Amino acid sequence: MKTADRMQGVHRSYIREILKVTARPEIISFAGGLPHPDSFPADRVAAAAAKVFAEEGASALQYSTTEGYAPLRKWIADRYARQGLTVSPDDILITTGSQQALDMAGRALLNRGDAVAIERPGYLGAIQCFSMYGADFKPVNLLATGVDTDMLDDVLERTGAKVFYAVPNFQNPSGISYDASTRHRVAELMARHECMLVEDNPYGELRFLGEDVPPVRCHMQTPSILLGSFSKMVAPGMRLGWIYAPDGLMDSLVRAKQASDLHTATLTQSILYRYLVDNDVDAHIASIRDRYKRHRDIMVASIRDHFPEEVATTEPEGGMFLWCTLPDSVSAEEVFKEAIRNNVAFVPGKPFYVDGTDNTFRLNFSNASPEKIEEGIARLGKCLRHCLS
Incomplete structure (x- = not known):
């Protein structure tokens, strides 16, 4: 099949492909940019739908x-x-x-x-x-x-x-x-x-x-x-x-x-x-902020406890992600392979660059529970120490 020329330089979403790997229940995933499902106002959206139909x-x-x-x-x-x-x-x-x-x-x-x-x-x-x-x-x-x-x-x-x-x-x-x-x-x-x-x-x-x-x-x-x-x-x-x-x-x-x-x-x-x-949308958003702040604080504290000093991380004031930078000689792709073997996942940074940089990775803190954040970061810290050694 011959496809349009425009498709030749467009790749599948790297994150969507990683999510297939991280679907296994034993893997603690910091890979997807997923909001926490407990933040979804399902009952109130259902009530809104009923009112719309009525x-x-x-x-x-x-x-x-x-x-x-x-x-x-x-x-x-x-x-x-x-x-x-x-x-x-x-x-x-x-x-x-x-x-x-x-x-x-x-x-x-x-x-x-x-x-x-x-x-x-x-x-x-x-x-x-x-x-x-x-x-x-x-x-x-x-x-x-x-x-x-x-x-x-x-x-x-x-x-x-x-x-x-x-x-x-x-x-x-x-x-x-x-x-x-x-x-x-x-x-x-x-x-x-x-x-x-x-x-x-x-x-x-x-x-x-x-x-x-x-x-x-x-x-x-x-x-x-x-x-x-x-x-x-x-x-x-x-x-x-x-x-x-x-x-x-x-x-x-x-x-x-x-x-x-x-x-x-x-x-x-x-x-x-x-x-x-x-509904009070501002109150709903405030509850999401409170949840994500707790998750972010736990992840930042766990990183300080478990990551090698050579790994630099951002400490965001909001949103859903933080960013990690490895020493130039260390490949995030190789760390990812080691992490998957230890049932923890993240997104290597290479797809976020148009010039192929390979020593960074992204962590999502919004979706995992506090317990899984602590356990996952501890596992990832061991992987990083192994790869850096």
Whole structure:
């Protein structure tokens, strides 16, 4: 079978393949980017679904507009107002998860060979998605305070990158967040180099330490795109996200989505909206933050107890991940093989780079129980000591 040329440079999701390996019950997995299932408001979503069927009936099962369920778009716009952003519901396009929002952005913005600046390490889903459209990736290093803005300035100057894709809040995979000065500087660079910022914010509601920092979009004087998701604040199985885009780009995004799936499921949007308005969403998110903070603190403490001193780790203020860096001579792939033999799993860092770096790995702290975190990190510490020796 001959497939399209665009498929040749696109690989299967490394994480999805690893999850097949980690499905065995004896393995303690820190591999997937999975919210904790106890955080899913199943009973309340079920009540919302019952109310939708009782009150809306057939209309919730009918085709709808591509832009999405109008009340849900208004709910999103109103929530942005709390962050200091003036957003019209007309600027919101509901998508089937934020991964589809990435795909829509790629379709609307990228031609084959266009330069795309991306964090190093960067989100694997974005690398996979933009690869479909022939992106020429230009990696920019991350520092403890966010992207290296001097390097970003240089990359944009040398390459004329059309897009900069970034995850400023609790970045996947590193857990790093941009501080306020880095956000201001990024906004300035986007204007100076006429580059489109695609700001992905799936974890922004999950801050459990420090002070909230407004999105980079709040500092922008030029158009930018902001992506959001309900996967972390409600449930990923609903597959609902959105893209907030300037008026001049929205028509292209709508046409791209019409060619993809006409519109996101009307029923799911209606149920989600009913859940959001009938419940205290802020209290629900606060409970998730409390849970993830406990898990993060246990993992950080266990790492201090069990990991060799040569292994550096980030200590995020929110989100779901932390990032580990091995000595340059040690392969994370080899550590992974040893870890699987000892029934513990993580994601080696290589797929998060476009240049093949192999001495880092990602740990997820949101999904495992505190007991499994302690046991899993102890096992992993032994594996690391073995490999480093």
